[in-house]
Amino acid sequence: MTPRPWLHGFLDLCLLAMLRDQPDYGYGLAHRLAVAGVADVPGGTLYPALLRLEQQGLAEPSWAPSDTGPRRKYYAITPAGLDLLAAQADEWRRFRDGVDSLVGSPEVAR
Amino acid sequence: MSDWPARFEEELVRLGLQPARARRLSAETAEQAGEHGTDPDRLFGPAHLYARHLVTELRAPALVSERHVSGPVMLRLAGVGKRYRRRTVFSGVDLTVRGGEVAAIVGANGCGKSTLLRVCAGLIRPDAGTVHRTRRVGFVPQDGGTASWLTADEHFTLFGAAAGMVPRKARSTGTHLAARLAWRPAPGQPVQQLSGGTRQKLNLVLGELHGPDLLLLDEPYQGFDQGSYLDFWQQVRAWREAGRAVVVVTHLLHELQNVDHVLDLGAAGGNR
Numbered sequence: 001m002t003p004r005p006w007l008h009g010f011l012d013l014c015l016l017a018m019l020r021d022q023p024d025y026g027y028g029l030a031h032r033l034a035v036a037g038v039a040d041v042p043g044g045t046l047y048p049a050l051l052r053l054e055q056q057g058l059a060e061p062s063w064a065p066s067d068t069g070p071r072r073k074y075y076a077i078t079p080a081g082l083d084l085l086a087a088q089a090d091e092w093r094r095f096r097d098g099v100d101s102l103v104g105s106p107e108v109a110r
Numbered sequence: 111m112s113d114w115p116a117r118f119e120e121e122l123v124r125l126g127l128q129p130a131r132a133r134r135l136s137a138e139t140a141e142q143a144g145e146h147g148t149d150p151d152r153l154f155g156p157a158h159l160y161a162r163h164l165v166t167e168l169r170a171p172a173l174v175s176e177r178h179v180s181g182p183v184m185l186r187l188a189g190v191g192k193r194y195r196r197r198t199v200f201s202g203v204d205l206t207v208r209g210g211e212v213a214a215i216v217g218a219n220g221c222g223k224s225t226l227l228r229v230c231a232g233l234i235r236p237d238a239g240t241v242h243r244t245r246r247v248g249f250v251p252q253d254g255g256t257a258s259w260l261t262a263d264e265h266f267t268l269f270g271a272a273a274g275m276v277p278r279k280a281r282s283t284g285t286h287l288a289a290r291l292a293w294r295p296a297p298g299q300p301v302q303q304l305s306g307g308t309r310q311k312l313n314l315v316l317g318e319l320h321g322p323d324l325l326l327l328d329e330p331y332q333g334f335d336q337g338s339y340l341d342f343w344q345q346v347r348a349w350r351e352a353g354r355a356v357v358v359v360t361h362l363l364h365e366l367q368n369v370d371h372v373l374d375l376g377a378a379g380g381n382r
Contacts (some may be wrong), residue, residue, distance in 0.1 A: 027145035043153040044160055047142050048167035051135075055168060070144040 007039045011049050013092060014038060016077060016085040019059055023076040026050060050075060058084060114150045114157045115140050117279075121161035125321065135164070156282055162321055166352040181209025183242075183357035184324040185230060190239035192225055199225055201238065205373050209323065209353040212346060212368070214360050217375030223359045224252060224328055226375065230357055231326050244355075248322030250313050250330045252359075258302035262288070262295035262312055266319065273320035280319065287315045291341050306333035314342075325349060327358040343368065 018024060018032055027045055034040050053059040058081035066072050077085070115136045122132035139160075143150040154160040191201035199222035206214045215223045229241060231249040243297075256265060263281055270280020288295055291311045292344040301309060314330050314374055331342045343365065349356050366372050 025145065026142050043142060043146060044155065044163060047139070048164050051164070052167055069147070070141040072145065073138065074142070 007041070007045070010092070011039075011041065011045065012053065013085070013088050015053060016058065016081050017089070019075055019077040020082065020085060023062075023074045025064075025072040025074045027072075029075075049072060053081070059082075115260045117157035118150070118161050121209065122165065123157040125161060125165045127165065156286070156297050158279055159286060169253050180211055181353045181355075182244075183208050184244040185357065186240075186242045187230070188240050190226075190229060190236045190241060191235070192222065192229065193237050200375055203239065203373070203375075205357075205371065207324070207355045207357060207371065209355050210350055211359065211370040212356045213348050213371035213373060214358055214366055215373045215375065216360060216363065216366070221375040222371060223269075223375055226373075227326050227328050227357065229361050244323045246320065246322045247324045247326065248317035248320065250317035250325070250327045252328040252330075252332065255316070256309060256312055259300050261298060261300055262304075262315075263297065265301070265312060265316060269316045269319050275320065283319055287318055289314075289344060291338060292317070295336075307338060310334065311338070314345075320356050322354070323358070324355045327356065329361070 014033060015029060020027055024032070029050075030041050030043075030046055030089050031083075050059070054061055054075065057078055059075040060078050061075055063071050064074050118139060119136035122135060124131050127135070139150055139154065143153045150157070150160075180376045185205070187203055189203040190203040190205075192199045193227075203226065204215060215226055217223055221308055225234060227249075229236050230243065231247060232241070232243065233249070260268070262284065266280045266284030266369045270277065270283070273280075275283070285295065288311065291314065293308060293311045295312075301312065306314065310333055311329060314327075316328070317325060317330075331339050334342060346356055346358065347368070360366075
């Protein structure tokens with residue numbers, strides 16, 4: 001699984017990307033992150049990050065009832081969130097390609 | 111564990127959140143635990159520690175690239191001077207430290223570093239200048255401040271009580287903070303049986319027990335072994351990232367690359 005410090009840096013990016021695809025609530029997002037193989041995100045990391053997105057106007061919450069338990073707080077991405085996501089996604093790709101070019105080069109594998 | 115939300119809410123308020131917002135966050139936290147089919151204690155750990163964590167997270171800037179935004183001013187010295195009889199210890203000292211910043215006070219032995227730190231803490235009144243500081247301050251003296259016949263747990267309880275914490279919470283917080291310095295206090299062991307380095311760790315834990323916004327540290331790593339020393343600077347970075355302000359008296363110049371402000375009190379002997 002992903003080392004904690006890495007996750008910390010990229011969790012917000014992953015959350016915004018998932019919310020771009022569809023609004024979701026905390027547990028659903030945790031599940032999607034795990035299924036994608038990114039990380040098992042502890043609740044104490046996930047929920048503060050969501051609150052931060054909300055506080056900064058990057059995601060908008062709405063409440064919906066659930067069949068099984070308490071009501072759920074669903075988050076949808078805002079226009080500001082989409083803008084930031086686009087910028088961050090570019091930055092992420094540059095970073096990823098850079099690391100790939102170093103990790104993947106045969107000189108390193110010696 | 112049914113009082114978890116109440117304790118969580120209470121700690122959020124103590125940390126400066128509006129009561130209405132604290133109540134909302136507490137209710138939401140219970141619902142989040144419900145999503146996972148568990149109780150808040152299982153999902154988030156002790157209520158007061160999660161409250162601190164959450165407040166820290168909410169203060170932190172979003173996303174990777176926008177790191178290190180300085181927070182509100184936690185300490186401001188303007189034209190501060192101190193004399194002992196006719197000898198000027200220092201004069202004209204200006205220093206502003208914001209949340210998320212670390213300041214180092216350096217200088218030769220006897221130039222008044224510890225005196226200046228005590229002025230910052232409000233323990234000594236300066237002869238000139240003004241000192242403004244935030245309300246919640248943690249002060250870690252170079253030595254002393256602990257009672258040799260009491261155990262670490264008893265210190266947590268005692269110092270916690272002074273900050274209005276109930277004994278159980280003070281003990282769990284103290285134990286948690288000690289663990290970050292790779293120290294597990296042995297039950298029943300009086301402080302006089304601890305090594306100098308471990309006693310220093312106790313001082314550090316006691317200074318941070320009440321979650322201060324400004325930490326004043328006087329060479330707090332004396333007697334630390336190499337590993338503990340690294341843990342200490344790691345802890346300083348964690349405090350800084352949590353938006354706290356740190357002022358540390360040090361004579362170790364190689365650490366200065368990691369700090370935001372360096373205040374050099376100059377050579378000893380009142381050359382100012």
